Amino acid sequence: MKSHASTLLAEVRTFRQNHPDVRYVDLIALDIPGHFYGKRYPVEMLEKVAAGSPLKLPQNAVLLGAQGGLFKIGDYCFHDGDPDANRRLVPGTLKPVSWEAQPLGQMLITSDGTEAPIEFEPREVLAKVLERLQRKGIHPVVAFELEFYLFDKKLSDGLPQFARDPLSDDADDQPNLHIERLSRFAPVLDDMVETAKAQGIDITVITAELGPGQFEINFGHLEDGLRAADWAALFCRSTRAVALKHGYRASFMAKPYLQHPGSGMHVHVSLYDAAGNNLLAAHQQQPLRHAVAGCLELLPHCMPIFSPNHNAFRRLGGTVNAATRACWGFEDRDACVRIPESDPRNLRIEHRLASADANPYLVLAAILVGLEHGLEAAKEPIAPLNEDRNSGADFPLEMLEAVRAMQHQPTLREGLGAEFVDVYCENKRQDHLAFQQEIHAREYRWYL
Incomplete structure (x- = not known):
């Protein structure tokens, strides 16, 4: 785990060195309908996440409908308190974004490989099949x-x-x-x-x-x-x-x-x-x-x-x-x-x-x-x-x-x-x- 964190930290620091004008990085993942959701992180905070600080997003963000709304699915969304779930950074995916007006980066995140993966997260479903x-x-x-x-x-x-x-x-x-x-x-x-x-x-x-x-x-x-x-x-x-x-x-x-x-x-x-x-x-x-x-x-x-x-x-x-x-x-x-x-x-x-x-x-x-x-x-x-x-x-x-x-x-x-x-x-x-x-x-x- 320590080696994994060191690799991520090196990736983030190299990115910052190569792109000193980038102040924010979009941390993104795909939901069930195939849309990206996530958060925009200051790049200095990304270093802390890479070093091992928790990265949490609402678990139910994965469940959004095609128009972004939440549906009652079992106890999810309306009877579970809308809990956070851990995500991790996907190594090798931190890249510059060239289509925004201001310099920006993006990086994939996933629950796969965390202590409690989200069973219905698309990337986690594929990861289990491949494993x-x-x-x-x-x-x-x-x-x-x-x-x-x-x-x-x-x-x-x-x-x-x-x-x-x-x-x-x-x-x-x-x-x-x-x-x-x-x-x-x-x-x-x-x-x-x-x-x-x-x-x-x-x-x-x-x-x-x-x-x-x-x-x-x-x-x-x-x-x-x-x-x-x-x-x-x-x-x-x-x-x-x-x-x-x-x-x-x-x-x-x-x-x-x-x-x-x-x-x-x-x-x-x-x-x-x-x-x-x-x-x-x-x-x-x-x-x-x-x-x-x-x-x-x-x-x-x-x-x-x-x-x-x-x-x-x-x-x-x-x-x-x-x-x-x-x-x-x-x-x-x-x-x-x-x-x-x-x-x-x-x-x-x-x-x-x-x-x-x-x-x-x-x-x-x-x-x-x-x-x-x-x-x-x-x-x-x-x-x-x-x-x-x-x-x-x-x-x-x-x-x-x-x-x-x-x-x-x-x-x-x-x-x-x-x-x-x-x-x-x-x-x-x-x-x-x-x-x-x-x-x-x-x-x-x-x-x-």
């Missing part, structure tokens, strides 16, 4: 891909407007994959990439996607699943801020346009043993088939994680490469679970179902539990789409049905933690009901 896999000799290597849209900074009657082409000042309203779109939007995209790299994020491939103003960013593969999810979360934060500087809005909303493709979160996962052998490639890839079967079996019960809000369900099946059934295939982007072509060393699954606004810690945790379950159950999967285009199992396409399917699934309750599953399901149920408490203008047009 359990490590005890079993399973070491995941993970890479995220995130799709997002650029919009004009100004909304029109609350609705998004197409991003303006900076060269022609016309709306970028032609969906395409043309490489020229990367050139036309190079100033904002380059700034997004450089800002992410300053946060320690390894950006690899940039793609102009099918939707107008839609792009995809790929991240490097990591042996640290927690850090891979950190990258996805931090990229969303910095990208939104950079877009505003350039006169745009960046959004990871799952389905901003009904007539254009939605935005997804694709997760590549391979599994290795302690010697570095790819577990999925052994025995003529039989473990790969078992892992796929486990993913598909649990997928219908994980929909509140993969599609975390009303809008995310709109993305499924409406346009290109978004499935409406649990399915898999080799080199098939219509499949929820795709097996990209690769050599045995890099054999992996690509899980394509989650929406871009899903919580990356929870998405990865759910995928890993599915893989773990499949390896242990050793069942054969259904036919791949390459053999049968109608292959697949139904999954819920509406939030309340999805919550019912998730809450009492025994493998998920064991794999993700029963307390987390109960809290998460009630959070999603209450969020969905709160969303319904407004009469849309269309109701008046149809029924008044």
Whole structure:
């Protein structure tokens, strides 16, 4: 513990030496809906925390709904006295922030590794899954891909407007994959990439996607699943801020346009043993088939994680490469679970179902539990789409049905933690009901 504190203290002191104009640091963590919460600390106080002083925030900050409100979930929030809970600094995440008017820093915090971790904190849920896999000799290597849209900074009657082409000042309203779109939007995209790299994020491939103003960013593969999810979360934060500087809005909303493709979160996962052998490639890839079967079996019960809000369900099946059934295939982007072509060393699954606004810690945790379950159950999967285009199992396409399917699934309750599953399901149920408490203008047009 002393060595750990010394490392953190050295990190903070080095940061102060390299950035003497920074007076405050945002200490941030992701809540259940995928929003950052936290506190802004004077940098001199951060040194004290790094040296071992307590860092406490309200436990129930993790439980906030999509609009920041608190819901009654068991005894939490309204019958527990709103207690504080210890957090710790995440080493290696103290970085300068370039998008604020004044010099600032930011650093991730978590309850993972404290004396009393918060069972429903997303990062803690993933940490437990990774620790359990490590005890079993399973070491995941993970890479995220995130799709997002650029919009004009100004909304029109609350609705998004197409991003303006900076060269022609016309709306970028032609969906395409043309490489020229990367050139036309190079100033904002380059700034997004450089800002992410300053946060320690390894950006690899940039793609102009099918939707107008839609792009995809790929991240490097990591042996640290927690850090891979950190990258996805931090990229969303910095990208939104950079877009505003350039006169745009960046959004990871799952389905901003009904007539254009939605935005997804694709997760590549391979599994290795302690010697570095790819577990999925052994025995003529039989473990790969078992892992796929486990993913598909649990997928219908994980929909509140993969599609975390009303809008995310709109993305499924409406346009290109978004499935409406649990399915898999080799080199098939219509499949929820795709097996990209690769050599045995890099054999992996690509899980394509989650929406871009899903919580990356929870998405990865759910995928890993599915893989773990499949390896242990050793069942054969259904036919791949390459053999049968109608292959697949139904999954819920509406939030309340999805919550019912998730809450009492025994493998998920064991794999993700029963307390987390109960809290998460009630959070999603209450969020969905709160969303319904407004009469849309269309109701008046149809029924008044």
